[in-house]
Amino acid sequence: MIYTNVTRMKSFFILGFPGLSQPYYGPVSALFFFIYLAIAIGNIFILAFVMCEKSLQKPTYLVFCHLALNDLTFGTVTLPKIISKYWFDESLISFYGCFTQMFFVHYLGSAQSFILLVMALDRFIAICIPLRYPVLITNNIISVLCGFAWFIPVSLMVTIVLHTLTLPFCKDNVIAQCYCDHISITRQACGEDVIIVQVTTLVMAMFSLLLPLAFILFSYISIIVVILKMSNATGRKKTLSTCTPQIFITCLFYLPRCFVYVANTIGFAFSLDIRILLILLYSLFPAAVNPIIYCFKTQDIKQTLITKLKKTRVGIEIKLAY
Template sequence: MINSNITRMRSFFILGFPGLSPQYYGLVSAVLLFVYVTIAVGNIFIFTFVTCEKSLQKPTYLVFCHLALNDLTFGTVTLPKIIAKYWFGDSIISFYGCFTQMFFVHYLGSAMSFILSVMALDRFVAICVPLRYPALITNNIISVLCGLAWFIPVSLMVTVVFHALTLPFCKSNIIAQCYCDHISITSQACGDYVKFAQVTTLCIAMICLLLPLAFILFSYISIIVVIMKISNTAGRKRMLSTCTPQIFITCLFYLPRCFVYVANTIGFSFSLDIRILLILLYSLLPAAVNPIIYCFKTQDIKQALMRKLRATRIGIVVKIFT
């Protein structure tokens, strides 16, 4: 039964790293600003370059665009507030602002899982049934699948936010994290309904993370089995190189999360500062590193970049000598 006597806090206080000395606030804010600029520049570049370069108008690179958009949005939702805390001392976030941030944090993570499964499907069809690839995987089909990846988590995350909003808040308004997430918010609530909201959210998280992960594992294991059956060594390397970027990106997203979850399950505890740092790293590191993987581990993007650079260099030389 939902408690009708709900306490509405006017705002929350973002704690950040509780053990951090004030003398390092400027350094931390500068590092976080650098990370945000890296995320913004890298992902805007990938999105713009793939969108404008006709040779990259292929299903695989359309998925990269959706990943770049997700990474850019996640960095924009989470980083400005924590940067403001350490740079300007602005630790306050409004009640509904905190819930809005929580929605996007979990929604974007869930959407990323489904987009990664679309990426795995693309590579699975390309390597396991290559003759059917042109018919099964087209730009339109990938656009529809990525659209579903963005759409499916919406109702699930609305449910998560609604359950959290109905909780009575009777503890402190301190968010022991660098941004508002479900655990940090519900830990300030009280009443019998808190456990139900937490269990419901856990089940939704398992659906959004583990179901795509199961399909991703099936896809890449099948791909590796097919590649290992190729007798030609050069052919094996060539086939493996076509899915190496996707494997790197998927590992960056899932492996740190699995490590933290397994460590908590077996009773390996972290200090609050280390826990917050780990969560920040596995949330933001992929967003910062993914554009580098796209550029240096994907032949088509690398070659298109080299052509653009050569054309620019030739244009500059021509202008100088004319």
């Protein structure tokens, strides 16, 4: 069927949480504001701290910087609109603004999965073939690999956006979500091509998420096997501690997504509010928590922070004594 009377929508209406009553708009917007502050302060701190400390300018921490930049960008792309909706009652987003937000939401998620792949590769070589690590993993090589992680999803996401733009939009203009994503936008479209666009997008999404995940699983399973084969208990504990932050970060990114996908596949239905909350949790919670993991689960960063704090404390005490 050809839709000849379809006019291009000028804007979309961000629904947010449909079950949320007006008196809770203020507290919810304040909560999102503090989440954004946590994401911004935490990830900017990691970027600045690693850039300023030459002792931390190593491959592992350069990967952390790329993750921090990704998390910071994702929070900046999504949260201001959610905050303005509940704080200032600004629910409208322009048609192309919505598509731009959709592009960055899915692009950043895909880029992060490839950056996590680079992080897993770093730990795999460091633990499974340690003698080759100084040759195979350098700052320049990590920078190139992370550059590819940022570059690979671009063409995929541009294809998805352009393909979706060809659809006629004949339904209401309500985005049943706190930000524009592909599922919410295509639900407003009509015509036989909607299924084709959705299937094509699903295939690309699986490529961006499952291909890196397959290598990540292989890497960490290999690492665990190597650690279990170690005869020295102290060596096992020390080696495991070097990849614990990476495992935590990877689990925070993949496990909630896998749970939602599996639940949908087996027919376990969530209410719209719960579904939106779950998506926000697995999208925003890692971005806020990752800097804490970097600081308290990474020995070098932790020790550098403690040393800096001790020096600052001694300096203050000396000034007070005079």
